[in-house]
Amino acid sequence: MINKKSSGSEWYNEIIETASLVDKRYPVKGMNVLPPYGFKLVSIVDSIIREAVNSNGFEESMFPMLISRDQLSVEFEHVKGFEGQVFWVTRGGNEPLEVDLALRPTSEAAMYPMFSLWIRTHSDLPLKLYQIVNTYRYETKHTRAFIRDREIHFFEAHTAHADFDDSERQMQEYKQIMKNISQKLCLPYVINKRPEWDKFPGSQYSLAFDLILPSGRSLQIGTIHQYGENFAKNYDIRYSDPAGERKLVSQTTYGMSGRLIAAIVFMHGDDKGLVLPPYVAPIQFIIVPIPGENRNLAKYSTRVLEQIASLGYRVRLDNRGSYTPGFKYNDWEMRGVPFRIEIGSKETEGNFITIVPRNTGKRSKIQISELQNSLASAVTTLQDDLMKAAEEKMREMTVQVNDIKNAKTSTGMIRLMWCGRKECADKIEQETELSCLGYPQDDSGEGKCVICSLPAKPAYFSRTY
Template structure:
């Protein structure tokens, strides 16, 4: 028996995150990676339920001020090519449809890598007057990018299956910038509900969205010490409006270009939930996005003193609890399967169910049941008549607790330095030290705006520049200093190894 337990593989998240990640996707039934096309994967029912709960949160946030639409997947070549900067950023990764049946198409059709060039020609038609503004729409669709680097489920895909893109148009730059702030607030709320910690930065000039005035990004830290971009927000200004000739008639009768923004989130947000909260036993889902929030495991044939009808009373108690939870709007599941209890525990732990309730003969004697939280090993006894209340309370506690833990983990890996290391005496040693820090997480340091300095630093440390911190500089921290490379005046930036 002892040996059996030892041979059961427990996944080591810390040691080999990459292996852990693909193992979890399979065992928790999130994605089937066996589809025979590179970079595209199949959502299992369970994974898709998580996806839908996650995107449900996003939808409810967006629906306040945005309207959902759906634009075509095809973008004609001439439209896609209109915006010079924009296409430069994407042309190497566009999939093309060049044939209909055996007939060569007059104009090749691109599969959208993103939808600016599909949507903005229609904006031109939709927008006539200042009364049409602001215009705020979004869609959740698939998008295609011919990724040449190694693809990774949910993270680097040739088919992004769940691309949420919002596009807005406004009368002025000030209104557009206001929208950027709103989008940042919206994304904060979204990731907070997923219990995902983040840093928000303005991407450096050389790394902004092609065609944007500037780009703001949300990055989170993955368990292997690299950051992953999980959301972006772009101020487009008038550049697309000029290209696609999107004008409105102002109050005074003059024609003006609109000011635009766009912002996107992909299924990377699901990847971050899996990667950040999961542990050696599998997923740990925040209750808000758990397809099953509570699993009830009946312990039926336990003690010998229980006669045949003892089993029946356990079943009755389980069904009663299940019904009550359902009525209270909690996503509960009663695991009546033939497996032994232990096998059920492992299965539902793998699937990340936040709370397990065990009910057996022993519990019934005291009219109670046992609660087992997924996020910590504590067990507790709860009287049967208080189950619904306690479940609600516990789920809320779990939601908060895993969020706090994740935020703490992120904070702990951010390394701050004010020093101009390149100019320092023992700069070689210090650089090596920084490189070690970069293995584990994010570094906050001073760097000027020039691309040359940025790239030199990127090479020296083996990192990417995430950008200047926006909106939330920490208290008591110097926000200005000397650029680590050229010693000119510089702002604080985050750098890290990235996905």
């Protein structure tokens, strides 16, 4: 196993394949196969997202993957923003198509013509829909599994509101939803308001959830966008208000992708491999029996398996006969299973199990009669530990810098004073090789710009994925 600290990038590439999260051998650039273990992980993250948005009044839906050229040729900055990144379907069988079809790079152009039909009066609002589908972007840069794919596993929520104030309330709700989700994935983040030139094409403003990884690079794991009436104008989405007046809706979106998986891998993994938070782990408990002259072993292990399963956990018994226990320990540690349960003659005779959490590797005993409470507290403890460790890593990687010289020599998420003008950001980016993430929300400092000395607010800069 490659050392994580010294070569984070190679470590990532290797671990996602050896842990069976992904198989990169599929012969089309930027498109990867998810083997069962990786797919399970992705599905669990999806279900966490579903649960979070469903409980806030969102409904799941599905729109087609193909978008006709007419829908995309609206004279609109949003469409231009994706020019050059669109895959086109130009033939049906051997015949050229009358109208070329685009593989959605994102779904505004697919959804909003329908929104225009669906939304009639004020009682149709707010409309809160989402879908979890694959989207396609013709990346010309270096692709990277889960981080920059050409086929993107994508969650996108779209809302329409009676007025701007209500869509602003929606933005606040998104923040709560993200908080809820990130607790389960053990991922801390900061919310940055992207600079004008880096906001989502067509939006009024974009807020990004940025994570700083142990490697010192930041990773955007989610974004929310305030569209205002920009899209409603172009797609003619109007409603009759209580006074009978026709008005444009105000809209927002919320997007997340497979980058959540990348963040989990990078943030929690170690030299032994993956470390998965219990909430997301495809296998939460792995039972490893230790053979000996012990006739009760099979029966006892199965009983423990059934008991843990009946408590609602994802548990598996590793019965592979051809491997030694030591091999299995390493194998499951590499795959990030949060807890190992060892069962040998001591356990069967003493009517207990030995449990080992992935992060500490420390053994402890649990009496069978105590299973329910002890497992529940082990899960919460590990979940808390991983969150705290991640927060600590982020703190370590966040650096306060007072002048441009120090920004050059520091790694991580650099907090410095910036006036908000593009020319100054460009200068900072050029000199430091960092990218501007924008102004963090919930940070109220004041000072002078490190470039031009004009009044400034704290901004974040970092190397990015």
